[in-house]
Amino acid sequence: MPKKPCVDPNRRKAALTLAALAGAALPWPRAGAAPPVTGAAQPRTDRRMAQLIGSNGWPFEESDIGIWRSMGLTWGRDSVGPGISGPNHTVMEIDRTGPGFNADLPPILLRNNRNGIKSLLLLGYTPEFNALLPGDYMSAPKDVRYWERYVEAVVKRYSTPPFNLKYFQIWNEAAGPLSGGDPQATFWHGPNFHRDPRRAAPYQQAMQDYVERIHLPAARIIRKYGAYIVYGGWPDQGGLDNYCTWLEYTSPVQRTRMIDWVDYLDIHYLGTGDMETLYQRYVAKGKARGIWQTEIGDRYMSDPHYLPTFYFDLAVWALGRAWDDPDKYVAMIYHWDGTEPFRLTVRGQPRRLTVSGNSLTVLCRTAPGRLAPFPHKVDPDRATSVQALFSDSSIVLQVLSEPGSRSVDVTGLPAPASGRFRIEYVDAVRGDKRPKASVTSGWQGSKLSIRFESPRATNGLKDETPRDLGYLVVTPLA
Known part of the structure; x- marks a missing residue:
């Protein structure tokens, strides 16, 4: 597996939608209790703002846990690898994580568990020796068996004690042509790819190959171990209609739809209006368990209103969409750590909260209780x-x-x-x-x-x- 970052540092802007709530008159709730709701009986829930909030990356050390708690970060997401380095090698390396696979994964996951932080492992990418495009770790595999061996090793180890992870994400932002003009997706390359988009042409079988070679083989393994399948982050520039088309695509080889092998839908850098479309089409009908965004923010966190507005809107939206499972709706910020002023924290001694990071602490401190x-x-x-x-x-x-x-x-x-x-x-x-x-x-x-x-x-x-x-x-x- 390649020693590369799992996400693109140059992200796109999310569209935010604000909605007004109106409804019937109800008495003031008792202290410490959720107010009654109208309509059919609702299950008692304990939904909190922090259940929605996560970040790409992990707390690097014990001293980072406090700052994660202050910002309400209860989810982390990162890669696992580096995998297998050659066709004749027998050792599958799956104990590393982070950019360049430069950190030990097991102690990070155990520390997350001790501190109530949930972990999402990103499964990807292709070892260069097995790449359909020579040397390109973002291309489809020539031999799917190496991909299956990697997924099997990861899920078998980390879904069982002492780690007990429940969620695994398949790849990242696989798509065809993007609305911004790129003929191929950033993280999924095939024939006609070129580093210079002006010299590239569309990968005609992009999504068919993703479904057959990546998603369905991995999904079957994840389900075998009783874990949940998180879709591989549909990019904002891929088009929501196109996303739905491929979710409902039936594989002629395996004779099954992709949506039947997805537990949590995942989109990147979009708003609650797009989540509503997916909710009505899939979650409300029982075809998926929930909707996540495993990347939001990036440079748009230079707007100090971005994160508090996004998460408050998400909470209001989720409360009206059968938020009966604390893991049903999640949004993960890209990225909590860095040197740029628009991250959540800036490295140093001591680590410093940015304006965006502080806005999260204010949000969680202002609405800390049981939401309704x-x-x-x-x-x-x-x-x-x-x-x-x-x-x-x-x-x-x-x-x-x-x-x-x-x-x-x-x-x-x-x-x-x-x-x-x-x-x-x-x-x-x-x-x-x-x-x-x-x-x-x-x-x-x-x-x-x-x-x-x-x-x-x-x-x-x-x-x-x-x-x-x-x-x-x-x-x-x-």
Whole structure:
């Protein structure tokens, strides 16, 4: 197997979608309990914001665990290898991980287990001696048996004690031509490939070869060991319609559809609107267990609003989509570690949180409790957008607003029985609480009216329309 990174450092922009929630009036929930929900009986769940949040890479050492916890990172993802180095070799090396396979994998996985961090192993790629394109580790294998031996060795070892991993991802971003103009996918090469895209031509059998040579052979092995199959990260530039076409592709050789051998759908750098399409088509109909994004962010984390907006939106969306399994919806940031200011942390002694990293700590600290849908009608003014959910007994409203005097009204919400409540206005990027004088509120019957002063010095990108991101947190008092 090659000593190469598993992901491309130059990522694409994700489209974010924001949705407003509206619903029937319900009484204020008891402290520490989720509010009742309308409609059919719902199973009791304990869903938390951190269950959604992960990162590419692993904590490198014990001292990194604390910073992962502060950001709510409960998932890691990386490669396993390097595999077998030649056709006459008998030793299958599967104890290394990371860029260049430069770290010992077993102690990392055991440390993750001890600290409540779940691990996703990425299965890939092709040993250069077995590559259909000579020397190209991103090409299809000439002999599928070497691929199967690698997958078998990995899943057999790491799905059993003491590791007990449940999830394995097959390859990364295999696709055909990309919408950006590249005739072949970044991580899946075949005939007519050239490093210079201008001299390359499409790989006509790209997805057929992926299904026959990579996905189905690996999926059968994963299922044999009682583990779950995570699709190999469909790239944002591959087109969602094309993704669905290939998920529903029936192999004429193995006479089965690919979707029948996928447990968790996976897309990269897309928004909840795209997840909704997949949810309605597959998850709601029982054809897949859940939807993940194993890569989001990258350079777009230079926008300090990107991560808190994405994850709050994802939580609101998931709460309305039968989030009955803590692993059903996950999004993993690319990347938590680096030297660039848009990563979650910057290397050094001590390691330093970036603005994006700090925004995650603020999110998890502001909505730390048991999450539940907020079914009441929320009306912001025209210069404000808002999302809302319950965290234990507190209402958390994420507000994105232009500078000036702003307002949010919530209707159909009775005041707390005691008549007493606390309201706080929290900066979503820095985490500081705004002065009490900057927010006022009160109830009239079942209508809560909130007035707040959105600051002139906003916490968003300086070269865009000034907007400030904050949390209005309303907590009942005894």
